[in-house]
Amino acid sequence: MSRRRRTIWEEFDELFNRMWEEFEHMREEIERRITESARYPDWSCSTKPLWDSSRKCLEPLYDIHETEDAIEVTVDLPGVEDKKDISINIKENMLEIEAKIKKPVRFERWGTSQREMAFAHYYKQIQIPEEKIDLEKAKATFKNGILRVILPLKKKGFRINIE
Amino acid sequence: MSEKYSVKIIEEKPIDSKEPIVIIGLPDVGLVGTISAFHMVQELKMEYVGFIESDLLPPMMFVHKTEIYPPVRVYKLNNILLVTSEIPISEYMIRPLAKEIVAWAKAKNAKFIITLGGIAAPNRMEIDMPECFSVFSDKSAGQLAQKSKLTPLEEGVMVGMYAELLKHGRRQGIPVLTILAQSFDRYPDPGAAASVLNKVSELIDVRISVEELVKRAEEIRIKMRELMQKTDQTLRRIGKAQELEVPPMYT
Numbered sequence: 001m002s003r004r005r006r007t008i009w010e011e012f013d014e015l016f017n018r019m020w021e022e023f024e025h026m027r028e029e030i031e032r033r034i035t036e037s038a039r040y041p042d043w044s045c046s047t048k049p050l051w052d053s054s055r056k057c058l059e060p061l062y063d064i065h066e067t068e069d070a071i072e073v074t075v076d077l078p079g080v081e082d083k084k085d086i087s088i089n090i091k092e093n094m095l096e097i098e099a100k101i102k103k104p105v106r107f108e109r110w111g112t113s114q115r116e117m118a119f120a121h122y123y124k125q126i127q128i129p130e131e132k133i134d135l136e137k138a139k140a141t142f143k144n145g146i147l148r149v150i151l152p153l154k155k156k157g158f159r160i161n162i163e
Numbered sequence: 164m165s166e167k168y169s170v171k172i173i174e175e176k177p178i179d180s181k182e183p184i185v186i187i188g189l190p191d192v193g194l195v196g197t198i199s200a201f202h203m204v205q206e207l208k209m210e211y212v213g214f215i216e217s218d219l220l221p222p223m224m225f226v227h228k229t230e231i232y233p234p235v236r237v238y239k240l241n242n243i244l245l246v247t248s249e250i251p252i253s254e255y256m257i258r259p260l261a262k263e264i265v266a267w268a269k270a271k272n273a274k275f276i277i278t279l280g281g282i283a284a285p286n287r288m289e290i291d292m293p294e295c296f297s298v299f300s301d302k303s304a305g306q307l308a309q310k311s312k313l314t315p316l317e318e319g320v321m322v323g324m325y326a327e328l329l330k331h332g333r334r335q336g337i338p339v340l341t342i343l344a345q346s347f348d349r350y351p352d353p354g355a356a357a358s359v360l361n362k363v364s365e366l367i368d369v370r371i372s373v374e375e376l377v378k379r380a381e382e383i384r385i386k387m388r389e390l391m392q393k394t395d396q397t398l399r400r401i402g403k404a405q406e407l408e409v410p411p412m413y414t
Contacts, residue, residue: 050388061388063349076350078384105385145381146288146350 193346195281200247261327281346304338
């Protein structure tokens with residue numbers, strides 16, 4: 001007994017149903033993700049850990065603040081003892097900060113492979129608008145483990161005095 | 164969203180403290196509350212007695228010395244009950260959690276609630292000994308602040324969990340005293356936590372040595388970076404920056 005050949009409309013119906021099912025799955029998945037990220041946003045989004053096992057370095061916390069005259073960047077560098085252990089460079093619109101931690105940090109009991117790691121320095125690249133900065137006048141201070149970098153902005157415009 | 168989901172304090176061990184003092188140390192500015200609470204747990208060897216159960220919390224457990232713990236927990240020492248968290252409290256959870264804590268404190272016949280936190284000080288780098296300020300829900304909490312010579316915050320804005328606790332505390336007749344130490348805004352601040360704990364020590368009449376906290380300050384700053392980063396994201400979403408603005412009231 002030969003099977004009846006399906007009509008083009010039946011083929012189309014089946015294809016449409018399969019596509020509809022796929023869309024339904026996608027919709028459910030999107031809905032699930034939206035609900036999850038709304039309920040516990042900071043744990044469901046993919047923030048990367050602040051350490052890099054391949055470079056054996058920690059990523060420091062930083063803050064950036066722009067005023068009319070300058071961009072001020074502060075970087076939290078606990079464990080760094082001396083300003084001589086910090087290097088600051090600006091290249092290709094990046095402020096690059098590297099600092100040596102006096103006593104390498106170990107998380108002795110944490111995780112599986114991480115427990116054997118020792119982190120000996122910090123490394124961070126922060127995007128900055130290099131062309132707007134007066135690089136010659138940039139300066140930095142280091143106190144109580146906090147690095148503050150002041151990047152003065154190039155003066156633009158002309159001041160008009162009121163007579 | 165908050166009405167759809169429940170927030171409940173689950174007591175895993177019996178809490179039979181008479182007229183307890185409830186202390187709250189949650190992730191906030193400079194993680195002052197969390198650092199203070201964790202130090203209290205370690206220094207006073209407080210006992211783990213319960214946790215917060217909620218659909219608004221991520222599905223997670225923390226492993227410590229091979230034991231498992233939920234992220235938001237309750238500890239006890241005699242008549243002191245402490246609520247702390249390993250994760251930021253999301254904007255959706257702030258209101259129902261504050262409501263639940265105050266209702267729970269009321270059911271326990273709590274004497275008062277003390278919250279531990281920081282207030283961003285732009286010149287924190289120049290401050291060696293952070294000063295503590297107070298915000299209180301009623302007269303009796305105000306008297307408590309006066310007793311430990313806390314400078315009252317005369318004008319300002321409170322945003323977040325502690326604002327909600329003050330509100331519900333006043334409604335439910337439970338005195339709430341908020342201690343705020345001058346702190347770094349976006350960096351973990353064990354120094355500010357030490358200042359807060361010195362005041363708590365006076366208030367609850369229990370000696371809390373901060374020697375170890377000061378000694379381990381750098382290590383704490385390193386190990387709390389990830390929680391600080393996540394807390395910072397939450398605080399920005401709830402408009403915490405408004406605490407630095409001049410309030411329009413009385414102008």
